[in-house]
Amino acid sequence: MAAPVASPHLPRQRSSREPALSLRSARVSFGTRTLWDGLDLDVAPGEFVAVLGPNGSGKTTLVRVLLGLLALSAGEVRIAGRTPRRGSPSIGYVPQQKALDPDLPLRGRDLVGLGLDGHLLGLGLRGRRARRVRVDAALAAVGGSAYADAPVGRLSGGEQQRLRVAQALVGDPDVLLCDEPLLSLDLAHQRVVTRLIDERRCAAETAVLFVTHEINPVLPLVDRILYLVGGRFRIGATDEVMTSEVLSELYRTEVDVVAVRGRLVVVGADAHGHCESAS
Amino acid sequence: MKDLLDRLLTFEGLGELLAQPFVQNALIACAVLGLVAGLLAPLIVSRGMAFAVHGTAELAFTGGAAALLTGIGVGIGAVAGAVVAGLVFGFLGLRQRERDSVIGVVLAFGLGLGVLLLGLYSGRASNKFGLLTGSIVSVDSTNLVVLGVIAVLVTAVLAVLYRPLLFASTDPDVALARGVPVRFLSLLFAVLIGLTTALAVPIVGAILVLSVMITPGAAAARVTANPLMATILAVLLAEVALIGGTVLSLAPALPISGYVAVIAFLGYLGCRLVARFRRPRIAAA
Numbered sequence: 027m028a029a030p031v032a033s034p035h036l037p038r039q040r041s042s043r044e045p046a047l048s049l050r051s052a053r054v055s056f057g058t059r060t061l062w063d064g065l066d067l068d069v070a071p072g073e074f075v076a077v078l079g080p081n082g083s084g085k086t087t088l089v090r091v092l093l094g095l096l097a098l099s100a101g102e103v104r105i106a107g108r109t110p111r112r113g114s115p116s117i118g119y120v121p122q123q124k125a126l127d128p129d130l131p132l133r134g135r136d137l138v139g140l141g142l143d144g145h146l147l148g149l150g151l152r153g154r155r156a157r158r159v160r161v162d163a164a165l166a167a168v169g170g171s172a173y174a175d176a177p178v179g180r181l182s183g184g185e186q187q188r189l190r191v192a193q194a195l196v197g198d199p200d201v202l203l204c205d206e207p208l209l210s211l212d213l214a215h216q217r218v219v220t221r222l223i224d225e226r227r228c229a230a231e232t233a234v235l236f237v238t239h240e241i242n243p244v245l246p247l248v249d250r251i252l253y254l255v256g257g258r259f260r261i262g263a264t265d266e267v268m269t270s271e272v273l274s275e276l277y278r279t280e281v282d283v284v285a286v287r288g289r290l291v292v293v294g295a296d297a298h299g300h301c302e303s304a305s
Numbered sequence: 306m307k308d309l310l311d312r313l314l315t316f317e318g319l320g321e322l323l324a325q326p327f328v329q330n331a332l333i334a335c336a337v338l339g340l341v342a343g344l345l346a347p348l349i350v351s352r353g354m355a356f357a358v359h360g361t362a363e364l365a366f367t368g369g370a371a372a373l374l375t376g377i378g379v380g381i382g383a384v385a386g387a388v389v390a391g392l393v394f395g396f397l398g399l400r401q402r403e404r405d406s407v408i409g410v411v412l413a414f415g416l417g418l419g420v421l422l423l424g425l426y427s428g429r430a431s432n433k434f435g436l437l438t439g440s441i442v443s444v445d446s447t448n449l450v451v452l453g454v455i456a457v458l459v460t461a462v463l464a465v466l467y468r469p470l471l472f473a474s475t476d477p478d479v480a481l482a483r484g485v486p487v488r489f490l491s492l493l494f495a496v497l498i499g500l501t502t503a504l505a506v507p508i509v510g511a512i513l514v515l516s517v518m519i520t521p522g523a524a525a526a527r528v529t530a531n532p533l534m535a536t537i538l539a540v541l542l543a544e545v546a547l548i549g550g551t552v553l554s555l556a557p558a559l560p561i562s563g564y565v566a567v568i569a570f571l572g573y574l575g576c577r578l579v580a581r582f583r584r585p586r587i588a589a590a
Binding site: 094114148176 | 351531
């Protein structure tokens with residue numbers, strides 16, 4: 027029941043130019059409430075798409091659809107040409123940093139290894155050597171080899187997020203789905219984690235879907251933005267979406283987007299939504 | 306003081322006692338229980354389920370007491386009570402705060418009900434006392450068969466589902482994202498705990514189930530973060546506590562649970578000491 031092993035050291039080369047991820051007229055509704063409808067999005071291999079929007083705008087729901095945990099109410103979703111299913115190896119998932127119990131009996135390398143085969147049945151006694159090679163390579167790629175054998179709960183938030191990136195990439199996915207991975211990290215670690223994700227994107231043409239409510243740490247990497255607000259959305263390049271006109275329309279209230287020393291500051295979105303300061 | 310120690314640690318006639326069939330049954334039962342409890346203990350600790358195990362044990366006691374009163378086998382009653390408790394706690398899901406208070410509520414009710422049932426029971430007093438503190442006489446050959454079957458069952462389930470269980474126990478959010486059926490596994494694990502607890506209750510007693518189901522795992526987690534090593538260590542500790550406790554309790558003719566609890570606790574202290582000397586304390590970030 028071992029996962030198909032490609033080359034253990036080098037990520038697989040993506041051959042085709044077909045989109046890594048595509049949504050067609052996608053709709054999600056719960057009962058009579060529609061979260062979003064008519065969502066069309068193609069993400070090319072190697073493309074970086076940021077998903078922005080206030081709480082409750084359906085970002086998490088989109089993540090669940092892409093992970094195969096929730097079916098669309100209408101429309102179609104494809105990842106690497108296939109309908110996503112639970113535990114699909116085509117998708118890697120980086121969650122937000124969360125405090126772990128310091129006495130949790132789990133090492134960094136176990137955390138990464140679970141990303142590779144934690145969903146499979148059996149003890150996984152066969153193929154242990156190949157597994158170790160892959161886990162070691164993933165750890166080395168994020169600079170985590172030094173603390174691979176330390177209890178995960180005793181590592182710093184930044185170190186844990188590096189391991190999270192390794193955990194998501196060890197299965198060599200086509201799409202990297204990042205769900206607020208920088209939340210509660212300091213600036214230096216935010217940079218490290220973004221750099222690791224970007225390195226992978228360039229080296230292996232992995233498409234990146236980056237859910238965040240703070241655009242600035244990833245601003246230099248973003249190809250396009252999907253901005254969701256209360257069922258309305260806009261897709262486009264940064265300078266097409268992050269404008270006072272577009273965001274005012276999405277939020278249905280007056281919003282100003284101001285560029286300050288290469289950073290974007292959104293002013294005036296109501297408390298219910300999105301209120302960023304230049305932190 | 307010395308008299309007391311002599312009373313507690315005596316080996317008079319130990320050889321003859323060890324030759325008794327009921328003692329041998331008890332030793333086999335302890336070995337099997339130690340294996341299963343040791344396998345589960347690190348996962349229980351990872352899931353933060355110590356209190357749930359305690360609650361399960363109290364409901365096994367209630368089930369056992371009900372069975373005693375109605376004349377069904379105590380073992381069957383204990384299994385039924387523990388599995389019901391396991392399912393109730395499993396359905397409560399993963400929210401720690403809610404789970405803790407519900408376990409407290411159910412535990413108190415179960416314990417009260419059990420005491421009432423025992424009060425209504427007019428049979429031998431040692432039967433009553435045995436449920437709470439355990440007794441090796443309670444292990445006969447029928448129990449051994451039940452114990453063996455359940456041990457094989459639990460081990461087989463673990464062999465098939467170990468990786469998803471470890472994933473769901475240590476990293477539930479990502480496990481869920483990776484398609485691991487976290488909720489189902491939580492229920493299943495609760496049933497495994499229920500079955501194992503029910504086996505432990507007649508031997509170590511409802512009150513001291515924690516010393517074989519938690520202490521070995523908690524001790525192992527102090528000295529290693531490697532899940533495989535933690536499991537091996539927990540099994541070893543559980544075996545030493547159970548078999549050692551049984552042997553020591555024979556000659557003084559005292560309940561085995563006290564001996565088991567003390568040995569397990571000493572093992573835990575030892576592991577903490579080893580951890581302290583081996584790695585400098587890292588401030589949790």
